[in-house]
Every structure is written in structure tokens, then in C-alpha cells.
Amino acid sequence: MELRQLLHFVAVAEEESFTRAAQCSNIVQSALSTSIRQLEEELGAKLFVRSTRKVRLTAAGRAFLEKANVALEALRQGKELIADIRSLRRGKLSLGTVQSLPSFIDLPALLEDFHDQHPDIEVRLCQGSAAHLIEKIRSRQIELVILPVEEAHPDLSSQIICCDGLVLACAMEHYLATAEAVSLKELSGEPFIDFEPTYGTRELVDRAFADAGLERRVTFEVSDLNTLLELVTRGLGVALIPQAVALARKDSIAHVALADVEICWELAAAYNGDISARDVLDAAPAAFLKLLVEQGAGHRGEAATPELPKLIAAPKKENLIGGSR
Numbered sequence: 001m002e003l004r005q006l007l008h009f010v011a012v013a014e015e016e017s018f019t020r021a022a023q024c025s026n027i028v029q030s031a032l033s034t035s036i037r038q039l040e041e042e043l044g045a046k047l048f049v050r051s052t053r054k055v056r057l058t059a060a061g062r063a064f065l066e067k068a069n070v071a072l073e074a075l076r077q078g079k080e081l082i083a084d085i086r087s088l089r090r091g092k093l094s095l096g097t098v099q100s101l102p103s104f105i106d107l108p109a110l111l112e113d114f115h116d117q118h119p120d121i122e123v124r125l126c127q128g129s130a131a132h133l134i135e136k137i138r139s140r141q142i143e144l145v146i147l148p149v150e151e152a153h154p155d156l157s158s159q160i161i162c163c164d165g166l167v168l169a170c171a172m173e174h175y176l177a178t179a180e181a182v183s184l185k186e187l188s189g190e191p192f193i194d195f196e197p198t199y200g201t202r203e204l205v206d207r208a209f210a211d212a213g214l215e216r217r218v219t220f221e222v223s224d225l226n227t228l229l230e231l232v233t234r235g236l237g238v239a240l241i242p243q244a245v246a247l248a249r250k251d252s253i254a255h256v257a258l259a260d261v262e263i264c265w266e267l268a269a270a271y272n273g274d275i276s277a278r279d280v281l282d283a284a285p286a287a288f289l290k291l292l293v294e295q296g297a298g299h300r301g302e303a304a305t306p307e308l309p310k311l312i313a314a315p316k317k318e319n320l321i322g323g324s325r
Contacts, residue, residue, distance in 0.1 A: 003075070005039040006068045008032055009047060013065050016055050086283050088118045093284040096126050096133040096145040099199065099224060105146065105162060105267060110291050121284050129198055137272060143285040146292070149266040150203060158270040161292045164242040166201065166263040168256040169249075171235035177254035184212050184260060191219040193228050193237040200225070201265050205240050208263050229253065269293075 011021035012032070022029040040047050047061035057065060084090045093114070097107060111123060126133070126142065130151035136142045137156065152158045168182050176182055188209065195202040209216050219237055222228045225245070232239050233252050242265045246255035269289050271281055281289065 001039065001042055005035050006072060008035045009039055010065065010068055010072065012036060012048065012055060013057055013061065018050075018055060088121060088283050088287060090120050091282070091284045092122045092124065093144070093288055094124045094142040095285075095288065096128065096136055096142045098130055098133065098147045098151075099127050105292075105295065107146075110288070110295060114288055114291055118284070118287065131198065134270075137270065140272065143271060143282065144289060145270050146267060147270060148201070148204070149268040151198075152268050152270045156270040157273045158268040159289070159293070160266055160268050161289075162295075163264045163266040164244050165258075166205070166240040166265055167243045167246050167258065168238060169229070169232050169241045169246050169253050170238045170256070171233060172252070172254050173235060174238065174254065176238075176256055179256050181257045181259035184209060184214055184258070187238065188214045188216050190216070191237040192216050193220040193222065193231045193239045194218045195228065196221045196223050199223055201240065201242070204263060204265060208240075208261060212261070 008021070008025060008027075011025050012018060015021040015024060018029055018032055018036075022032040025032060036047065043060070043064070045060040045064075046058050047064060048055050049058055081090070111125070114121070115123065124142075126136070128136075130147045133142070133145045133147060134151075134153045134156070137145050138153070146161070149158070149160055168176065168187065170177055176186075194200075194205060197203070197206075220228075220231055222231070225241075228239055228241070229245075229249055229252075231237060233249075240258075240263065241255075243255070246253060269292055271285065271289075273281065
């Protein structure tokens with residue numbers, strides 16, 4: 001049974017004439033008659049009583065007409081729903097982010113902008129570690145996740161949305177506060193305040209010292225950025241943080257450029273999908289990703305010491321939208 005057969009059947013039932021139904025359906029009458037005959041053969045029942053003057057429904061035809069109208073209305077509503085989703089008149093956005101996003105990603109402002117532009121889209125947000133979010137996105141519980149690029153899973157497609165160079169953050173009274181630049185070797189003896197393993201920039205900083213053949217002491221491990229900054233302010237240790245974060249706290253924390261390496265804190269938006277496919281993302285997450293890219297554009301490629309070699313995650317694969325992971 002085909003959709004066109006249902007449409008032809010309803011047209012004949014409403015017009016009570018094969019001639020008028022054919023005109024309304026914009027097909028020749030013989031083709032319409034063939035379509036109805038094939039439908040009757042498939043159903044195993046006559047749907048119409050044909051006479052020289054009028055066509056009327058049989059008992060089977062009247063019963064089938066009711067169900068045909070229900071089916072056509074369901075199809076019409078389905079088509080309308082799909083159009084609404086594609087045009088962002090309705091739909092859902094399930095978003096995940098790592099905790100302690102850097103200050104150059106203003107998530108509340110992004111969500112406000114998205115809601116203003118698409119007020120009928122339902123937005124759901126969850127936070128957690130990169131591993132927790134990757135599990136959620138792989139099980140299709142969320143559609144889009146914002147996380148450090150080095151923590152993006154190789155099975156996911158992703159796009160770098162912004163990056164910033166790390167700088168030394170220390171108390172205003174610290175002896176390095178007035179230095180023009182400082183090397184990792186000079187910092188290796190300092191007490192560090194850093195995130196717990198797998199959180200924030202911890203892996204990036206650990207790798208920078210390991211690649212330089214240096215060790216460091218992490219005396220405070222925290223899980224949120226505000227606590228880290230408060231401990232630095234009180235002189236309990238130093239930290240390496242994104243330059244944008246340091247600039248936002250310049251009245252309470254001194255920041256110093258790194259002298260021997262550029263460590264880039266990169267954020268990526270990751271999502272399910274075969275990179276060889278087209279239109280991987282649905283309309284709502286694709287629209288939010290566009291906002292993410294636009295907001296992060298001012299911080300893509302920035303760094304504290306641009307003349308030095310960058311320490312970043314090596315690209316793993318290209319993605320559909322652009323950039324690399």
C-alpha cells in the first residue's frame with residue numbers, strides 16, 4: 001500500500017466521482033482507476049459501488065475511509081513537526097560541559113542568546129568530568145559536549161572552538177609577580193595549586209613538565225576554578241591558568257608569561273557522527289555550535305607567547321565542520 005493510493009482513495013470518496021477526483025489529483029482518470037483497483041485487490045474488498053451517475057462507498061469503503069483519514073492526518077502532522085524541528089520552531093538541545101569552563105566561554109550568555117533566538121527549543125544542560133560526558137554522548141543521552149580537546153574521544157567528531165595560552169598565576173606579593181617571564185624550570189620548585197587529575201588543565205600542565213623532563217609539587221588539588229583562584233590569591237601556591245582567566249582577576253592575582261614554552265588550553269565541541277556523513281548534527285545542536293564558534297572566534301589561536309613553540313594535543317582526525325582534533 002502506497003501513500004498515493006490513500007490520497008487517490010480519499011479524493012474519490014470526497015468527490016464521489018472518478019472524473020473529478022482525477023482532476024483534483026492532477027492525474028489521468030485511467031491511472032486513478034488503476035490505483036484504486038490495485039488498492040482494492042490488496043485489501044481484498046471492494047471500496048466503491050460504481051454506477052453511470054455516481055460513485056459511493058461500500059461498507060468496507062466507509063470503514064477504510066475513517067482509518068485512511070487518520071493515517072493521512074498523522075502523516076501531515078509528522079511532516080509539520082519535522083519542518084518545525086528543521087526551522088528551530090521546536091525541538092531539544094541536550095548539552096554537556098566540563099566543570100570550570102574558562103572565562104572566554106560565557107556559557108550563561110550563550111544559553112541566553114540561544115533562548116532569545118529560539119525560545120521554543122527545550123535546553124537541557126549537565127556538567128561533569130570529560131569521561132562522564134563522553135559516556136553520556138556515546139549513549140546518546142546528550143548531543144553536544146564542550147571539553148578540553150585532549151580529552152575528546154577518538155570515536156567522536158569534534159571541532160576546536162577556542163584556545164588560550166596558559167600563564168603563571170601567583171599572589172601579588174609573590175617574588176615572581178613582577179617578572180617579565182618565567183621558565184618551567186624556575187617553577188619546578190614552587191608549590192602548585194592545580195585541578196584533580198582528569199579535571200581542567202591538569203593533564204595539559206602535567207604533560208608540559210613531563211616533556212621538559214621536570215617534576216613539580218602539587219600541594220592542593222581542587223575540582224573548581226574559583227577555589228583554585230582563591231588559594232592562589234592567598235599565597236598558598238602558584239598555578240598555570242588561561243590568560244583570559246588571569247586577566248579577569250588582575251586586581252587580585254599577578255600573572256606572568258611563560259618563557260620557554262607556550263601551553264595552549266584548547267576547548268572543543270564534540271558530538272556523535274561519522275565524519276564522512278553530511279548534516280551530522282540536528283538543527284538545534286548545530287545552531288548552538290554556531291554560537292559557540294562565533295563567541296570563541298576571538299580566542300582561537302591567541303597565546304601568551306606567540307613566538308614560542310606550542311604545546312597542544314596532537315591532531316587526531318579531521319571533522320565534518322572544520323578544524324581538527
